[in-house]
Amino acid sequence: MARYIGQxxxxxxxxxxxxxxxxxxxxxxxxxxxAELLLASGNTAPDPQAVAQLRTEMGLDRPLMVQYAxxxxxxxxxxFGVSLRDGTPxxxxxxxxxxxxxxxxxxxxxxASVLGIPLGTLAAxxxxxxxxxxxxxxxxxxxxxxxxxxxxxxxxxxxxxLGWISAGGYxxxxxxxxxxxxxxxxxxxxxxxxxxxIVVRMTRASVLxxxxxxxxxxxxxxxxxRRRILRRHVVRNAMVPVITVIGLQxxxxxxxxxxxxxxxxxxxxxxYLVSAVEARDYPEVVGIxxxxxxxFVLINLIVDIAYAVLDPRVKLAA
Amino acid sequence: MIRARHQLYIWLCxxxxxxxxxxxxxILPLDDVRAMDIPHRFAGPSAAHWMGLDNYGRxxxxxxxxxxxxxxxxxxxSAVLAGIAGTILGLLGGYFRGVVxxxxxxxxxxxxxxxxxxLALLVITILGAGVSTLILAITILYIxxxxxxxxxxxxxxxxxxxxVAQEAMGTHPLTTLWRTILPNxxxxxxxxxxxxxxxxxxxESGLSFLGLGVVPPTPSWGLMIRSARSALDxxxxxxxxxxxALAGTVLLLNVICDRLQDVLSPRTAAVGGAAWLRRGARGAxxxxxxxxxxxxVPAGKLVPxxxxxxxxxxxxxxLLAVEELSVAITATGRPLTQGISLRVAPGETLALVGESxxxxxxxxxxxxxxxxxxxxxxxGRALFQTPGGVxxxxxxxxxxxxxxxxxxxxxxxxDAAAALNxxxxxxxxxxxxxxxxxxMSRPRIEAEVVELLRKVGIPDPERRARSxxxxxxxxxxxxxxxxxxxxxxxxxxxxDEPTTALDPTIQAQILQLLxxxxxxxxxxxxxxxxxxxxxxxxxxxxxxxxxxxxxxxxGPVAEVFAAPRHPYTAALLASVxxxxxxxxxxxxxxxxxxxxxxEGCRFAPRCDFAAEACRAPQALIEIEGGAGPDGxxxxxxxxxxxxxx
Ligand code: SF4
Numbered sequence: 001m002a003r004y005i006g007q008x009x010x011x012x013x014x015x016x017x018x019x020x021x022x023x024x025x026x027x028x029x030x031x032x033x034x035a036e037l038l039l040a041s042g043n044t045a046p047d048p049q050a051v052a053q054l055r056t057e058m059g060l061d062r063p064l065m066v067q068y069a070x071x072x073x074x075x076x077x078x079x080f081g082v083s084l085r086d087g088t089p090x091x092x093x094x095x096x097x098x099x100x101x102x103x104x105x106x107x108x109x110x111x112a113s114v115l116g117i118p119l120g121t122l123a124a125x126x127x128x129x130x131x132x133x134x135x136x137x138x139x140x141x142x143x144x145x146x147x148x149x150x151x152x153x154x155x156x157x158x159x160x161x162l163g164w165i166s167a168g169g170y171x172x173x174x175x176x177x178x179x180x181x182x183x184x185x186x187x188x189x190x191x192x193x194x195x196x197x198i199v200v201r202m203t204r205a206s207v208l209x210x211x212x213x214x215x216x217x218x219x220x221x222x223x224x225x226r227r228r229i230l231r232r233h234v235v236r237n238a239m240v241p242v243i244t245v246i247g248l249q250x251x252x253x254x255x256x257x258x259x260x261x262x263x264x265x266x267x268x269x270x271x272y273l274v275s276a277v278e279a280r281d282y283p284e285v286v287g288i289x290x291x292x293x294x295x296f297v298l299i300n301l302i303v304d305i306a307y308a309v310l311d312p313r314v315k316l317a318a
Numbered sequence: 319m320i321r322a323r324h325q326l327y328i329w330l331c332x333x334x335x336x337x338x339x340x341x342x343x344x345i346l347p348l349d350d351v352r353a354m355d356i357p358h359r360f361a362g363p364s365a366a367h368w369m370g371l372d373n374y375g376r377x378x379x380x381x382x383x384x385x386x387x388x389x390x391x392x393x394x395x396s397a398v399l400a401g402i403a404g405t406i407l408g409l410l411g412g413y414f415r416g417v418v419x420x421x422x423x424x425x426x427x428x429x430x431x432x433x434x435x436x437l438a439l440l441v442i443t444i445l446g447a448g449v450s451t452l453i454l455a456i457t458i459l460y461i462x463x464x465x466x467x468x469x470x471x472x473x474x475x476x477x478x479x480x481x482v483a484q485e486a487m488g489t490h491p492l493t494t495l496w497r498t499i500l501p502n503x504x505x506x507x508x509x510x511x512x513x514x515x516x517x518x519x520x521x522e523s524g525l526s527f528l529g530l531g532v533v534p535p536t537p538s539w540g541l542m543i544r545s546a547r548s549a550l551d552x553x554x555x556x557x558x559x560x561x562x563a564l565a566g567t568v569l570l571l572n573v574i575c576d577r578l579q580d581v582l583s584p585r586t587a588a589v590g591g592a593a594w595l596r597r598g599a600r601g602a603x604x605x606x607x608x609x610x611x612x613x614x615v616p617a618g619k620l621v622p623x624x625x626x627x628x629x630x631x632x633x634x635x636x637l638l639a640v641e642e643l644s645v646a647i648t649a650t651g652r653p654l655t656q657g658i659s660l661r662v663a664p665g666e667t668l669a670l671v672g673e674s675x676x677x678x679x680x681x682x683x684x685x686x687x688x689x690x691x692x693x694x695x696x697x698g699r700a701l702f703q704t705p706g707g708v709x710x711x712x713x714x715x716x717x718x719x720x721x722x723x724x725x726x727x728x729x730x731x732x733d734a735a736a737a738l739n740x741x742x743x744x745x746x747x748x749x750x751x752x753x754x755x756x757x758m759s760r761p762r763i764e765a766e767v768v769e770l771l772r773k774v775g776i777p778d779p780e781r782r783a784r785s786x787x788x789x790x791x792x793x794x795x796x797x798x799x800x801x802x803x804x805x806x807x808x809x810x811x812x813x814d815e816p817t818t819a820l821d822p823t824i825q826a827q828i829l830q831l832l833x834x835x836x837x838x839x840x841x842x843x844x845x846x847x848x849x850x851x852x853x854x855x856x857x858x859x860x861x862x863x864x865x866x867x868x869x870x871x872x873g874p875v876a877e878v879f880a881a882p883r884h885p886y887t888a889a890l891l892a893s894v895x896x897x898x899x900x901x902x903x904x905x906x907x908x909x910x911x912x913x914x915x916x917e918g919c920r921f922a923p924r925c926d927f928a929a930e931a932c933r934a935p936q937a938l939i940e941i942e943g944g945a946g947p948d949g950x951x952x953x954x955x956x957x958x959x960x961x962x963x
Contacts, residue, residue: 018428026440125595144569146520148527148540149561152547156557160550211592214736217688221731222751222802223724226595226716232750233739240741255435259524273436274528277443285443289436296433311741312786 080287090287101268107188112195120203142197151263168264206238247303322580393518396456404464412472516571643698669858728803734795745783793824873952927962
């Protein structure tokens with residue numbers, strides 16, 4: 001196990017390096033110069049002197065390899081430069097807002113799994129029946145409706161029409177735990193919806209597949225009870241591909257947080273990205289994109305480990 | 319398949335209508351999307367404005383149609399561009415391999431490790447919002463998906479003979495690849511295309527919603543939802559219309575994508591789940607009832623609840639009496655085995671022999687209620703002597719069967735690697751069967767598990783109990799499987815080809831183990847299902863030869879081997895090489911398929927002795943001999959057995 005984890009950590013580090021390099025390349029290989037683009041407004045050419053000054057400020061006049069090296073060194077030290085808007089270190093905002101985004105992601109994943117796995121199993125067992133069709137229909141709808149539409153619709157329904165909850169916002173947990181959780185519910189639930197749909201579909205397909213496997217017949221031949229067979233032999237084995245799919249969906253989920261934090265005024269990292277992009281605040285955008293990408297890689301690392309715990313054969317293949 | 323195709327056409331037509339309306343926006347008599355009518359802002363639906371006016375007094379319907387144009391233009395534009403770029407990269411990478419592959423395929427895959435929306439935002443930061451930026455960003459995002467598909471197909475095709483041959487003839491390899499690969503990758507590309515369009519619409523609308531996509535005043539669904547947010551309390555319908563348009567379009571595309579996959583690669587997924595899982599399902603009993611011809615209810619059938627059985631009846635000292643058992647496909651009623659009758663006494667080993675497809679395994683599974691989905695017992699009984707009385711196994715439902723399975727009747731399956739659950743420790747799987755029938759404290763069960771593993775000859779049983787099945791050798795896995803079967807000292811053990819998957823030395827060891835276990839538990843009856851006649855001689859007392867779903871000959875092993883009374887048995891025996899370990903394959907011809915059975919004797923097409931009399935259906939006739947030490951009669955299903963053997 002230790003060897004397997006070590007190997008996955010190594011892969012994760014390489015991925016983080018690759019992603020960082022990709023972001024660097026996007027910044028520097030596109031036609032035009034960040035400084036120039038930053039100062040350009042509409043079609044008027046920016047003042048060359050101002051561009052040159054900004055270039056020096058941002059270190060863009062150094063050789064590309066030097067820039068790359070200091071960029072990587074910055075990432076290692078958690079130094080993402082200072083914001084162009086207000087001159088504060090980007091890392092400071094990252095540390096403040098990242099936990100809030102992570103909270104959304106974790107809550108959404110929990111909601112999606114807790115509601116998705118049992119329903120997917122039920123749909124598989126009642127294959128072709130009413131419950132199956134209903135769940136499949138719901139999943140199709142959930143997959144086709146964009147998160148921001150669902151979010152805005154929920155605000156319309158629960159905040160505007162029914163007045164049960166405020167339209168959004170955030171209260172620190174330490175200040176008012178109940179209100180904190182109440183405010184978490186809508187954004188997390190919204191993000192969870194599409195993941196739920198995918199978990200349901202995958203669980204259903206996976207359970208149907210496992211039901212056909214020989215070891216399920218063995219379990220019946222042993223005279224085990226229905227529940228035990230279902231829990232220990234069917235669902236347990238069916239979880240392996242479901243976990244993989246949850247990992248694959250994390251990219252989309254993190255993307256959804258951008259929209260949902262915006263819709264619900266959740267002061268996380270992703271919503272902050274929108275204002276950074278609007279202001280074209282380079283260091284902030286790069287810092288946030290990198291942080292979220294690293295989170296993405298780390299979540300996949302966790303998924304890989306969960307995978308090995310669920311299926312002991314994986315460790316051997318390492 | 320046909321139905322899926324028709325459904326696909328219907329959805330495609332719907333999509334075509336939608337696209338036509340949106341594309342025709344400039345020539346439709348729509349209001350000017352920019353004409354404002356501030357005094358009438360938020361006006362409700364009217365004849366002139368079907369969906370009313372928005373916050374600037376602009377016609378919502380016109381904006382909806384024009385907004386669709388922006389979405390679809392971005393979506394189709396980026397899907398096509400990503401398709402072209404991805405196909406080229408995949409083609410190059412798959413053909414040249416090496417460095418080119420790294421530069422094309424691997425590099426593009428790095429994109430997949432950035433959350434999609436973030437990469438788009440990065441590009442927008444650099445290039446500013448706008449339709450062309452959107453197309454570029456979404457194109458980049460979807461390139462790797464296409465690259466993967468084409469790369470895989472290229473690898474497959476490039477190695478094929480005709481590509482190599484054309485290369486030798488001077489055709490440029492890339493030309494050949496282009497021509498041969500394109501037809502090959504078309505189906506997955508189509509699926510990928512519809513996925514990309516749906517995904518791109520979602521991304522475009524999301525970015526426009528954030529105010530980072532389509533620039534106002536150009537209408538777009540995402541922008542319409544954005545502006546509706548500020549007027550939720552005044553005009554909620556302004557949110558509903560674009561939301562429905564957006565979700566409806568994506569749903570339509572998703573449905574097309576699903577149907578496309580159905581048509582291109584029909585899934586054989588078993589719809590219906592597993593009947594045995596449903597509480598109260600009558601299992602075998604229900605399937606049986608629906609298939610039973612009217613008026614042919616077997617006399618004295620025992621109801622499942624009477625597990626204690628009918629003490630008045632007994633099986634004359636036998637353990638199992640299968641009577642006229644037939645297994646059929648539930649849906650069509652087509653029989654797979656017919657009129658199987660056999661008996662097993664305590665301590666007796668019966669070998670059920672036949673080629674694959676003869677129905678020997680089905681007979682074993684039917685006796686334990688473990689028939690695969692879609693098959694059922696159509697007729698007959700499998701009477702089993704429990705300590706409390708006689709019960710009909712073929713009529714029991716899942717709940718009635720459960721206390722018997724693993725306790726009184728056990729099974730050993732052919733492929734132990736598949737029959738053991740890969741994610742649980744061997745010891746836990748063994749403990750399970752003990753706990754299910756003899757609840758005890760955990761330490762006592764664990765001690766028994768180790769004892770059992772030792773008994774079946776697994777070295778270092780304490781450690782092996784904690785191993786996973788994949789950590790055991792093939793022979794050890796089968797030993798563990800057998801340990802599970804005998805854990806509760808069953809009265810009847812059904813072993814379905816337990817040695818077929820193993821190599822000869824291990825085979826012999828497993829047979830020895832079974833022999834040893836029989837000595838340990840001398841009252842245990844065994845049904846040994848095999849296609850290997852050489853094994854029969856070694857371990858069985860009686861034999862039952864099956865052919866094409868019927869019993870063709872049965873009797874004591876020694877007699878049947880010495881003087882077979884059916885041409886099929888004779889041919890089988892003749893095909894066994896002297897050294898043993900022979901397989902049944904030397905008989906010319908093949909077993910007839912169910913549904914294409916000959917009218918008369920089923921062996922007639924392959925029989926050297928076939929004559930006029932063989933054209934009539936053959937009955938199993940009792941012949942002299944048999945009644946040996948254990949009193950088993952000899953039977954053959956050959957009318958000419960005197961002449962033929
Ligand atoms: S009944 Fe006729 S065809 Fe059939 S096995 Fe006997 S001799 Fe051959």
